[in-house]
Amino acid sequence: MLWAGLSGVFAPQGAFASCSNANNNHCYAQMELDGISNNTGILNNLYIQCLYYPDTSAFDSNEMWDGNGTYWVEDGVTSGVDHYGNYHDKSWFWADSRPNGGDYNEHYNSGWKQAVAGTSYLEEILYVGNDDWKVYGANSYILLGTSTSQPPMSGRVMNAGSEYTANSNSGIRDIGKSTGLEYRDSAQNWHFAGTGGFDASSSNNYFTKNYDGSNSSFTWSGPC
Amino acid sequence: MSVSTWRIARLPRRTVAYLAATAAICAISLSMTAGLSTASGKPGFTIRSAVLHRLSVMSLRGARLSGDSRPRWIDVVATNRAAALADAMHGDTVPGAAGQEVYLIVMRGDFTFAGAAPPHGRDPKGRYMSVTLDIKTLQTMDIGLSNRPPLVPLRRFGRVYRLRTGK
Numbered sequence: 001m002l003w004a005g006l007s008g009v010f011a012p013q014g015a016f017a018s019c020s021n022a023n024n025n026h027c028y029a030q031m032e033l034d035g036i037s038n039n040t041g042i043l044n045n046l047y048i049q050c051l052y053y054p055d056t057s058a059f060d061s062n063e064m065w066d067g068n069g070t071y072w073v074e075d076g077v078t079s080g081v082d083h084y085g086n087y088h089d090k091s092w093f094w095a096d097s098r099p100n101g102g103d104y105n106e107h108y109n110s111g112w113k114q115a116v117a118g119t120s121y122l123e124e125i126l127y128v129g130n131d132d133w134k135v136y137g138a139n140s141y142i143l144l145g146t147s148t149s150q151p152p153m154s155g156r157v158m159n160a161g162s163e164y165t166a167n168s169n170s171g172i173r174d175i176g177k178s179t180g181l182e183y184r185d186s187a188q189n190w191h192f193a194g195t196g197g198f199d200a201s202s203s204n205n206y207f208t209k210n211y212d213g214s215n216s217s218f219t220w221s222g223p224c
Numbered sequence: 225m226s227v228s229t230w231r232i233a234r235l236p237r238r239t240v241a242y243l244a245a246t247a248a249i250c251a252i253s254l255s256m257t258a259g260l261s262t263a264s265g266k267p268g269f270t271i272r273s274a275v276l277h278r279l280s281v282m283s284l285r286g287a288r289l290s291g292d293s294r295p296r297w298i299d300v301v302a303t304n305r306a307a308a309l310a311d312a313m314h315g316d317t318v319p320g321a322a323g324q325e326v327y328l329i330v331m332r333g334d335f336t337f338a339g340a341a342p343p344h345g346r347d348p349k350g351r352y353m354s355v356t357l358d359i360k361t362l363q364t365m366d367i368g369l370s371n372r373p374p375l376v377p378l379r380r381f382g383r384v385y386r387l388r389t390g391k
Binding site: 026028030032057065067069070072074082083084085086088095096097098101103104105106107108109110111142143144145146147148149157159163165200202 | 282283285286289290313314315316317318319320337339340341342343344345346348350355357358361362363364365366367368369370371372
């Protein structure tokens with residue numbers, strides 16, 4: 001997820017928890033499952049209790065990722081200002097990084113209704129063959145787009161949670177939950193993250209978090 | 225009643241309506257061809273100077289926040305989103321994109337999307353940054369970063385404008 005990440009530069013130091021000086025001023029409150037070989041999809045139930053960021057140079061997104069750190073597909077909801085000065089209020093988006101010169105791309109759509117606080121959404125990224133991955137989500141589980149020229153690969157990781165670029169005194173509001181995060185293997189069988197999943201939040205994040213392997217759920221709680 | 229009006233008056237109503245509609249379409253087509261329209265920017269149309277100024281400001285902000293405040297050049301053309309995705313963003317697809325009119329902005333520089341990667345991932349870098357903005361609202365639709373230029377020259381979509389780069 002692209003965007004400014006300038007908040008750390010201007011943030012007062014000391015009195016407030018900070019997102020600065022790590023991960024390019026990005027904080028991650030998120031769970032992870034490593035070492036998934038050639039998976040063909042992931043899905044997650046994203047519950048947004050509150051998600052807001054003021055109209056300044058930062059953002060806060062609740063989302064999931066499927067990839068290997070270099071190439072990936074992501075799908076979620078974001079609030080904040082993008083690089084071009086446009087404000088997004090709980091807007092659905094998806095993005096990918098593709099090999100062979102496809103590089104990084106991020107997509108929005110005015111036709112995708114904004115997410116509503118207090119609501120749970122099913123989001124899914126599915127391999128459909130021919131190096132294409134379909135991305136589903138939004139308020140009525142619709143097709144958001146297709147990541148093309150994205151071959152399955154080994155050593156993949158799936159993550160779900162919150163990414164934000166703002167300090168605790170910024171006006172950020174974010175409480176949410178990912179439930180039932182699972183992946184689909186190459187034989188198209190689904191597997192929950194289960195006890196293999198873990199809290200992989202960045203050290204600079206200041207949210208309260210908990211990963212529960214019994215139901216593959218991850219909760220995060222920031223200001224709200 | 226003049227002779228010509230009288231003659232038209234004797235034609236069946238349906239024929240008169242058809243002739244009127246044809247004349248209107250011809251008039252619109254002529255104005256488009258002559259570049260006289262100052263519409264906000266449908267594919268192939270002229271882009272107003274006020275819109276160009278706003279696009280320039282937005283582009284320079286995007287360039288600065290992507291690590292290069294002085295890109296070598298910034299070009300913009302009005303087209304549809306599907307064409308922009310296929311050409312400048314090398315193939316991602318979004319439902320309904322063919323019917324969405326956008327400004328496609330492409331700039332050349334040395335860009336980095338700091339923090340765009342997942343946790344532990346590498347920040348994307350590239351020489352060509354592309355963005356599509358909704359033609360009516362200027363809302364961001366797509367943002368792309370690549371080391372490859374667009375697959376076909378932007379002039380294929382219509383008149384290309386070079387925006388102020390700050391250099």
